[in-house]
Amino acid sequence: MTARELDAAGITDPALRADYRFCRALNARHGRTYFLATRLLPVARRPAVHALYGFARWADDIVDSLDPGFRPAERVAALSALHTRLERGLRAGREEEPVAPAGRRTAHGEGPVVRALADTARRYGIEHAHFADFMASMRADLVVTDYPSYADLRGYVHGSAAVIGLQMLPVLGTVVPxxxxxxxxAALGVAFQLSNFLRDVGEDLDRGRVYLPADLLAAHGVHRPLLRWSRDTGRADRRITAALREFEALTRGVYRxxxxxLAMLDPVARPCIRAAYVLYGGILDAVADAGYPVLHRRVVVPRRRRAVVAADGAARVAAARLRARPRAVPLTRRHGEVA
Structure with missing residues (x-):
């Protein structure tokens, strides 16, 4: 994280600055689309977004790691230790005393993401309930492997995605209550995650999870063994394609x-979220254009498309800052004065 961003945010403590830098590095390494959009935010607000992302990524890595040596019991213990540390940090507005590590994922990196998150929550007055709901969904990922209906899935994505949008709102600012x-x-957070679910069907299946609702799949004659067959053989099936197409249409409805x-956000924050809106929506376009091969490979938004969106966002940022700049008030000429 650049010193300019930290200075603009008023983060002066050297240790805390290092914590925020750690979160920024997580964002840059793992959240390419998100990180690109974040670059369009005013510099003073970027550290907070990196802190929110860094914590979410750290928790997500505990439940999603494909390391076969990271046993289920260790994941449960690691997530529990992270939650305890989070609660203590939020109560104090920073991390208090260290918590004994529980599992290989807690010993390094957990302290920085918790301290940066707690500081961000304090600075922006983010409701602590949003973090509790997030952790509840992370715990669900350790035991729940599928969802019978979209209503059931919405219960999960409230904590895993909707609350991320709600956490971001105080940082972005609004022009309405x-x-x-x-x-x-909240809907935007859900739309982003549903886009990821569509893109990551194969990878999630390897983790033992199916996020596409079972009733939606069944309506097209699709079940887990068929998904597994397609994943293992690399062969497509028209029933799977039809189900994926319906899930894409459902996700586009959430974007609507x-x-x-978007228009309710602070004008200087709109270009960032608009860019994220376009880029994550572009995942749906890329999947559809490629013929829904998500059980066989990871589909990405083309670099050229990302560059176009980034350039458009930069232009919108410049225009928003120009409109927000205070205008000089001309001096009133005295009677008889030559202009």
């Missing part, structure tokens, strides 16, 4: 729920 923008922010919220 925050409660008015909140449903759209989120869209009105």
């Amino acid at each position: 925050r409660a008015e923008a909140a449903p759209h922010a 729920e989120a869209a009105p919220g």
Whole structure:
């Protein structure tokens, strides 16, 4: 994280600056789309977004690691230790005393993400309940392997995705009462995650999970063994394609729920979220254009498309800052004065 960002955010403590830098590195390494959009935010707000992402990524890595040596019991212990550390940090506005490591994922890196998150929550007054809901969904990932219906899935993504949008809202700022923008922010978080679910069907299946609702799959004659067969053989099936197409349409509906919220954000923050909206929506386009091969390979948004969106976002940032700049008030000429 650049010193300029930390200085602009008023983060002066050397240890805390290092914590935020650690979170920024996580974002840059793992969240390419998210990180690109974050670059369009005012510099003072970027550290907070990196802290929110860094913590979420750390917890997600505990439950999603494909390391066969990271046993289920260790994951449960690691997530529990992280939650305990988080609660203590939030109560104090920073991390208090260290918690004994529980599992290989807690010994290095957990302290920085917790301290940066706790500091961000304090600075922006983010509701602690959002973090509790997030951790509940992370715990669900350790025991729940599929969802009978979309209603069941929405219960999970409230904690794993909707609350991320709600955590972000105080950082972004709004031009309407925050409660008015909140449903759209939550919907946008869900839309982003549903896009990832569609892209990552094969990878999630390797982790033993199917996020596409079982009733949606069944309506097209799809079940887990068929998905496994397609994954293992590399062969497509029209029933699977039809189910994926329906899930894509469902996800686009959530994007439509989120869209009105863009205009409710602080103008200088809109280009960032608009860029994320376009880029994550682009995942759906890329999957559809490629013929829904998500059980066989990871589909990505083309670099050229990412570059175009970034350039458009930069232009919007410049325009928003120009509009926000205070205008000089001309001096009133005295009677008889020559201009």
